[in-house]
Amino acid sequence: MSEPSVTVWHNPRCSKSRGALALLAERGVDPEVVRYLDTAPSRAELVEVLRRLGSDDPLVITRTGEARYRELGLAGADRDTVLDALAANPILIERPIVLVGDRAVVARPPERALELLEP
Template sequence: MTEPNVTIWHNPRCSKSRGALALLTENGVDPQVVRYLDEAPSRDELVSVLRRLGTDDPRAITRTGEARFRELGLADAGPEQLLDALAANPVLIERPIVQAGDRAVVGRPPERVLDLLNP
């Protein structure tokens, strides 16, 4: 059964994302899987995830090594510009991000998702 309280922003092409999903299911959690590249999160959803991560800095979930990051000239971007860029270019969002209730973790390494299972 899908856990309504656990969501993973998942990219099936990413080994870390696949590993995090496998760890969740091995531990009896059937999360809601959001393929964030196909269903890009809104700016409000990004702000909500940051809050759950305990930060307001979009760089915490930004893939700064992506070519798109350089193409958009985001190295010196402020938080508002980064949020807009993440919403418009979900490839820039770090993966996976797992949310459970009012908490979230970036699953890098994948074992970090286990932190959510033990409050």
């Protein structure tokens, strides 16, 4: 049986994102890299990532410290509003997000990516 594929939602300007990719490479993992700022995930993809994370709360993948978060007035916003904002403003998506099979982690710190390599 083959190993499940590994996907990383990556921002090359983020040291945590680069660190997660380096850790995976050290272990011989060649993930599919999705530059989510260039190709923004759809709302449906965001909901699927939340499911894999085991959460229904989009704030677990939201960069609440971003100026855009404040500009959009998202503090206290409902789930649907936050999901729509994430789909329209991918800069608000936390990085990196690592997906393996039916599971995912926000790899902060980058070592969290390794959790998904364990059965």
